[in-house]
Amino acid sequence: MPPMKIKKHNFYAGPSILPQPVYDQAKAAIDDFAGTGVSLLSISHRSKEFTEVMEEARLLVRELLGLDEDFEVLFLQGGASMQFFLIPLNLLRTRAAYLDTGRWAARAIEEASYVGEVSVAASSKDGGYRYIPEDYEIPSDADYFHITTNNTIYGTQMHRIPDSPVPLVADMSSDIFSRVMDFNRFGLIYAGAQKNMGPAGTVMVAVRKSLLGKTGRRLAPMTDYAVHIAKKSMFNTPPVFAVYASMLTLRWVKEQGGVAAMEERNRRKSALLYEELDRNPLFRAFVEPPYRSMMNVTFDLTEPALRERFDRMWQEADIVGLKGHRSVGGYRASLYNALPLESVQVLVDVMRELERTA
């Protein structure tokens, strides 16, 4: 008898829901990885079988994003947060420009400030980060311009990628593989795995080779992207399990029809929820339409007295992860690639039921 699947509608902001085949295949690989008779947790990272996994993961990123030949793809450790520090080490010669659209953008700015001069082109901090600044100038003498394409905490997303006179660097941790873009407009793209790519424990960095080696800075090998590229992400022992599960997730994205199919799913899911938030008088969305994220939908009740009742209702509907970030309050429904439309429908049904019975 297979173990009973306890069905939860998982709206966590990350780590977050993954496709069911990823859970199933990861479990099978803990018993026997790729027919080796050895557990995935105990296989040498130098084995032919794991080397192929790393290679496939890198190729799938390249293929799904349509990256040109100048790009190299890395799977590293330390999360997007460590890249906040490594990116300026590798790319900042005199000055870098950043767009401050939220807590994580601000953290990227903070880490970069320990490396060199940082200028903030624009910030929406005064507005509680509930919008994306649109009128600003990107300094043409900056070494790069850093953006955060989706702001997990606030539920905002950049729907227009700015024309930049300098290389664009983008933290796409919470919306990578979720929508079609011309990814070749970027100089560096990075993303922690734990939203749309896999479990926590690895970070993907896609960087143009032509941008590296220009700062004049002597880099300790572990901080040098060129070293990790030369060693094919195996300069030190990679996070084997997280890379394998990420590769499985990327295979699933491809099988579903790639990034375009993900965008179609995500548009339907987010439209369903935002329409309900705009229609149902008991709810209000935190973010105005032009800046709304397809990935993280932030909202609250219009009548705080209903909180206890609403909380009980969605919990009884087997929904988890709906609590808003502590700095924003209210609710946040994260609608990452692997979340089915059915889960959003369950949430919307609860909201309608609350309205009907309030």
Add this chain to the structure above:
Amino acid sequence: MPPMKIKKHNFYAGPSILPQPVYDQAKAAIDDFAGTGVSLLSISHRSKEFTEVMEEARLLVRELLGLDEDFEVLFLQGGASMQFFLIPLNLLRTRAAYLDTGRWAARAIEEASYVGEVSVAASSKDGGYRYIPEDYEIPSDADYFHITTNNTIYGTQMHRIPDSPVPLVADMSSDIFSRVMDFNRFGLIYAGAQKNMGPAGTVMVAVRKSLLGKTGRRLAPMTDYAVHIAKKSMFNTPPVFAVYASMLTLRWVKEQGGVAAMEERNRRKSALLYEELDRNPLFRAFVEPPYRSMMNVTFDLTEPALRERFDRMWQEADIVGLKGHRSVGGYRASLYNALPLESVQVLVDVMRELERTA
């Protein structure tokens, strides 16, 4: 019907064999983590259930090593290799001293040289790293003295920890939790998980609070141990799966009787294999008795013509991971905590069978 367990005798040097309950419990948690109804791969790291896992992992390290109150225990990413860089950032004010006992010690020295002045107290490089230097002076003005307690590639181990006039920093990646020591003699102990602690993807750092904050160096937050301590290893998203599997492994060590019980097991296993290597005229150990590792046993055939036959024989006996490191050649049998005596006996039986039929 449960999946058939394919039994391999796993002598990999790392990632390496883990206790069977760790595989079983990790698989179960991918279905349902701690009764939440949510997969371990999809649970918020801020959930009560995972916060407790992180706390238990830290407490188990403290308990198993008998660390005093001055120590703080961290679970980070980036492997021991990233600590090669972070340790001097956090501890090196004017100069640090290192003992060069192998490739990984040399890598630690290299990364530290990007941070400050490094002096090498002694090196066994000229001797192919087949011994541990014993006559050397530790400079009393160094900020710390760095050692590698076990050298995975060469199969050497420090059986005497030097008296040091300055704080001892030890990379114990390949022998942590394998033998009893007075761990309170150290100022900082670190270990990549993927040998005796868990799967690849996390690194444990135990550091004395009293040593931090003395360099005068402004540290970027992600590189600052004090920040990670203050945030209880949750400054950024931790590698949830690797930490959970490590916690399970530490629980198993405790259940088996702790580090003393591990040492007893490891003494029996390594004695069995070294005795055979010293007795069987077809084999020779690479390392002389005073420096031999209980964890990694390096050896070769005395008659190269027998290689093909020996390789076929151990593979037919379901042994994996016996190939020596490319820089040393020959064979390496890694006998980490989770490897049963039975597996060593199978290898010894193959060696005897080779002798009998050669």
